[in-house]
Amino acid sequence: MHILVAGLDYKTTPVEIREQLAFQDGTLPEALHSLSGMKSILECTIISTCNRTEVYAVVDQLHTGRQYIKQFLSQWFDLPKEEFGPYLTIRENDAAIQHLFKVATGLDSMILGETQILGQVKNSFFTAQDSEATGTIFNELFKQAITFAKKAHNETEINDNAVSVSYAAVELGHKIFGDFSNKNVLILGAGKMSELTARHLYSSGAAEVTVLNRTFSKAAELADRIFGRALEMDHLQQTLESADIVISSTGSKEYVIDRKMMETALKKRRGRPLFMIDIAVPRDLDPELNDLDNIFLYDIDDLQGIVESNLSERKVAAAKIEDMMQDQLLQFKEWVDTLGVVPIISALRSKAVSIQADTMDSIERKLPDLTERERKILRKHTKSIVNQMLRDPIMRAKELAAEPDAEQSLALFTEIFALEEEIASAKEVESIQHKQNLQIEEDRQIAQKKPPLLPYAYAKDVTLRV
Numbered sequence: 228m229h230i231l232v233a234g235l236d237y238k239t240t241p242v243e244i245r246e247q248l249a250f251q252d253g254t255l256p257e258a259l260h261s262l263s264g265m266k267s268i269l270e271c272t273i274i275s276t277c278n279r280t281e282v283y284a285v286v287d288q289l290h291t292g293r294q295y296i297k298q299f300l301s302q303w304f305d306l307p308k309e310e311f312g313p314y315l316t317i318r319e320n321d322a323a324i325q326h327l328f329k330v331a332t333g334l335d336s337m338i339l340g341e342t343q344i345l346g347q348v349k350n351s352f353f354t355a356q357d358s359e360a361t362g363t364i365f366n367e368l369f370k371q372a373i374t375f376a377k378k379a380h381n382e383t384e385i386n387d388n389a390v391s392v393s394y395a396a397v398e399l400g401h402k403i404f405g406d407f408s409n410k411n412v413l414i415l416g417a418g419k420m421s422e423l424t425a426r427h428l429y430s431s432g433a434a435e436v437t438v439l440n441r442t443f444s445k446a447a448e449l450a451d452r453i454f455g456r457a458l459e460m461d462h463l464q465q466t467l468e469s470a471d472i473v474i475s476s477t478g479s480k481e482y483v484i485d486r487k488m489m490e491t492a493l494k495k496r497r498g499r500p501l502f503m504i505d506i507a508v509p510r511d512l513d514p515e516l517n518d519l520d521n522i523f524l525y526d527i528d529d530l531q532g533i534v535e536s537n538l539s540e541r542k543v544a545a546a547k548i549e550d551m552m553q554d555q556l557l558q559f560k561e562w563v564d565t566l567g568v569v570p571i572i573s574a575l576r577s578k579a580v581s582i583q584a585d586t587m588d589s590i591e592r593k594l595p596d597l598t599e600r601e602r603k604i605l606r607k608h609t610k611s612i613v614n615q616m617l618r619d620p621i622m623r624a625k626e627l628a629a630e631p632d633a634e635q636s637l638a639l640f641t642e643i644f645a646l647e648e649e650i651a652s653a654k655e656v657e658s659i660q661h662k663q664n665l666q667i668e669e670d671r672q673i674a675q676k677k678p679p680l681l682p683y684a685y686a687k688d689v690t691l692r693v
Contacts, residue, residue: 228269229289230364232323233296233315234281237337240314248304248311250275255351259360262299267291270362272355272369274330276347278337283327285364293317324368324559328552331376333385339541340385345376367562375555382551385544393423395533396504396525397431400472403502403523407432413470414438414455415463415484416477417445420506424474425453437466441477467492473503475511483511489519496521506530568628571641572621574649579613620644 235245250258255273262271262282270285282300286292297315301308318326329335331348352369355361361369380386404410412433414421417440425436436455439462440446446457458466467473467489477483484503498521505512505526517524587606591597597605620640627636641647 228364229286229292230283230320230323230368231286231289231292231296231317232281232283232326233293233300233317234274234279235311235314235316236279236281236335239316240311244311244314245278245280247306248280248300249277250280255354256358258303259355259358261303262296263358263360265295265299267295270365271360272351272365274348274351276344279330281330283323283365285362289319321556321560324556325552327368327372328375328555331372332379332548332552333376334545334548339538339545340380342380342386345373345380348376349373363566364563368559371555371559375551379548379551383544383547385541385548392506392527392530392534393420394427395530395537396424396474396506397427398533399504399523399525399530400428400502401431403500404471407434407472409434410471411469412436412455412472412474413466414449415473415475415511416440416507417442417449418476418478421474421476422449422453424504424506425449425455428472428474429453429455433472437470439463439466464488464492467501468495470501471499473501473512475503475505476507477511478507479511480509482513484516485513486515486519489513489516489522493519493521504530564628564633565625568624568633568637570650570653571624571637571646574641574646574653575617575620575624575644577649577653578644578646579617583609583613 235248237245250273255275258273259271262268262273262284267286267288268284269287272283274281274283282296284292284296296317297308297312300306300311300315326335327348331345333340333342333344336344348369352361352365352373356366400407407428410428410433412425412428412435414425414436417438425438429436436450436453438446438450438453438455438457439460440449440457441460443457443459449455450457463484467484473484475483500521500523503512503516503522503524505524508527510526512524512526514524514526516522586609587602590605591602624637624640627633627640630636641650
């Protein structure tokens with residue numbers, strides 16, 4: 228068994244291609260059902276965001292796995308393989324596992340270390356789990372990746388330093404005000420950068436957001452999106468008197484706020500500080516405003532300097548996470564190695580317990596006058612003998628599972644302890660249970676007038692090669 232991830236992201240794929248391969252909200256369960264029914268696909272999960280579309284799969288063969296994932300994408304999006312094939316990056320086994328860890332921790336994101344992607348990974352995994360598209364391998368791998376991402380963010384504080392201009396502005400504001408409760412925000416212009424900064428400030432507790440723009444309709448649209456209010460541009464002088472924070476990005480060729488206008492506003496502000504962010508090029512705010520008392524003016528260069536400094540800090544944290552990732556990969560591979568030995572250990576225990584039970588039955592028949600206390604003592608000590616005898620063989624079996632020739636070694640182990648009958652019996656019981664579960668699901672699907680699920684199963688006692 229192998230793990231594959233096939234994906235397109237913002238680093239290698241233009242947006243006009245990415246948008247053609249983006250899964251619409253609510254369609255993932257159906258897509259997962261379609262994908263899991265294809266040849267070679269044993270388990271699958273799909274992560275689809277504005278920056279990436281990635282298909283994760285456990286496959287029985289690498290070549291056919293790659294082929295059918297491409298076929299699935301082509302059929303689902305009605306797009307020839309030739310149109311997206313050159314942009315599709317396919318990673319296998321170790322590289323695929325490491326990539327998932329990078330995605331979950333934000334190391335592969337456009338904004339290094341961002342945490343939003345972790346929620347998207349969680350939701351994608353839970354959707355796949357609810358759709359019965361995951362199994363033993365992905366249930367463990369994705370849970371480990373999610374847990375690791377949380378730990379990495381907590382231990383390295385990679386997300387504590389702002390690496391976007393809009394959030395850098397908020398970070399500066401915190402240094403001046405401490406918090407934004409009861410603070411009024413004035414936005415000049417209705418562009419994307421102004422909106423992002425305003426959203427950060429609003430989510431940080433800003434009391435009121437006012438939008439002014441030369442085109443009032445655009446101001447009104449932005450105000451609706453950020454739960455603020457819109458005013459005509461001729462209210463600027465009056466609004467400056469009550470604002471605590473000004474964000475300006477209008478595209479004007481002249482200063483929107485000059486020194487004279489600000490001096491007039493200061494007479495009614497009674498010494499209250501004013502935090503001003505000029506993210507326009509050319510600048511909206513007269514640089515001489517910095518000479519006025521209680522005015523804290525920052526332009527795009529100031530913010531960019533903060534971003535570059537914080538990005539360096541994040542890169543240091545990212546390097547630490549990369550080191551931690553190697554331990555996670557090793558842990559997962561060690562867990563995978565034990566999969567092949569679990570049925571053998573279960574069979575060994577089952578056989579030993581059966582022998583112990585038969586022995587107790589024989590003792591009780593030959594010594595019918597034993598008291599209940601004597602029977603308990605005998606059962607306890609015979610079980611103790613069995614457990615002590617099993618300890619070393621079980622430990623050795625686990626060690627064999629991690630060796631390069633694990634399959635041959637475990638086969639010999641099975642033969643030495645004559646476990647073939649117990650393993651075959653366990654497989655038969657598992658097969659019966661699986662068929663019963665499929666029948667129950669098929670009956671449920673029929674009752675709901677939905678197409679039945681395609682058969683999905685694979686042996687749990689195989690060793691995945693990663």
